[in-house]
Amino acid sequence: MAFHHSADNEVDTSSGIPRSYAWVVFALTFGLLISDYMSRQVLNAVFPLLKGEWALSDSQLGLLSGIVALMVGLLTFPLSLLADRFGRIKSLTLMAVLWSLATLGCALAENYQQMLIARFLVGVGEAAYGSVGIAVVVSVFPREMRATLSGAFISGGMFGSVLGMAAGGFMAQHFGWRWAFAGMALFGLLLASLYPLIVRQARIAPQRAVVAAGQVADKISRPLRTLYSSRSVISAYVGSGLQLFVGGTVIVWMPSYLNRFYGMTTEKAGAVAAIIVLCSGAGMIFCGMLCDRLCRNHPDRKIVLCVGYCLGSCLLLSLAFALPFGTPQLVLIGLGMLIAAGTTGPSGAMVANLTHYSVHGTAFATLTLANNLLGLATGPLLTGKVSDVIGLDNAFQLVPLVSIAAAAVFLYCRRHYLLDIARLRGEPGREEAGATVLEVQP
Incomplete structure (x- = not known):
């Protein structure tokens, strides 16, 4: 889960950003959050098929799920720090590409060990998306909208979880469990390719925001x-x-x-x-x-x-x-x-x-x-x-x-x-x- 804070003395970084463009930024960032959780939760829908095909124990299945949350918990801090220095838009794009390719790796896995490595990489890719994504969203809207936007953005986790399990179960039932993973991967790669073309760092982070960030850091x-x-x-x-x-x-x-x-x-x-x-x-x-x-x-x-x-x-x-x-x-x-x-x-x-x-x-x-x-x-x-x-x-x-x-x-x-x-x-x-x-x- 993600949260956001607001301080009254912060500069309004949304000044000069057209509202229509701000909503496009929100839609794409929100869409990637949905992709994030779909890639994470599709595994749960195919547990029975994996257990039967690879003769896995419940402990092994639990580890495939838990390792993603573990990586998210451990890597949120360092990867968020790198994103602030490297550039948020570039970082979000790289994160989405990584978890999507890792999800595709799940579809291609031939055994449990390969699946575990792929799920590990899914967790690495998703680790800092929530914190960096919400930072991008709130930067393009006025401060008085931040509580509403934070709540709406966080709800994407639930929507993604539901879609991941429901769509994953449907695809696994009709096309096999490998296509369930592949479908989530292709959706994420499509959004990841569009994101840097439409959301540009120069438009959402003008120089005044950089100065304000330095003042807050002090x-x-x-x-x-x-x-x-x-x-x-x-x-x-x-x-x-x-x-x-x-x-x-x-x-x-x-x-x-x-x-x-x-x-x-x-x-x-x-x-x-x-x-x-x-x-x-x-x-x-x-x-x-x-x-x-x-x-x-x-x-x-x-x-x-x-x-x-x-x-x-x-x-x-x-x-x-x-x-x-x-x-x-x-x-x-x-x-x-x-x-x-x-x-x-x-x-x-x-x-x-x-x-x-x-x-x-x-x-x-x-x-x-x-x-x-x-x-x-x-x-x-x-x-x-x-x-x-x-x-x-x-x-x-x-x-x-x-x-x-x-x-x-x-x-x-x-x-x-x-x-x-x-x-x-x-x-x-x-x-x-x-x-x-x-x-x-x-």
């Missing part, structure tokens, strides 16, 4: 310690990551679950899993809106909501996976996933409040790292290992229990949250922090 070194200086912010990182262990795992393994225990074809399993992913995406928006409404005058309520989302999803998903296979189970899974990712918005708001506004980009990158290392990469891998021992249906009954640990971390955060907020606002030179912190949600 203010960053001192507040960096707010990224890790309070118990509350560390708890927000850890709690968010643990809760995404649950949601991320269900999304990755749901097509295989539907195939094995409901007897669904690859195409139908991908379509049903896509609906569950949409439930998760809708829940992120709804839970974030609820947080903004209820916590306007009570900032610590967002932590109470996080605890509620964790325990509520644990209850619903535990009950769902204890039920016999059938429609009631699928309904409960959808309801559980509706709130399973609900902590994403409040967690982002807590991180924004607990860190200095000038380093919010780095703070949200740290949150992304925690989400990937503790949840999105670890969850599918560990679940696959457990599934090899006790079966996927029994492994799914254990996954929701991680939400209890996430709730405990958020409760610990609540004990220190208001004190840490007061301490941050009371530090010399930070008087403006409370006024400029922007609550953000996915």
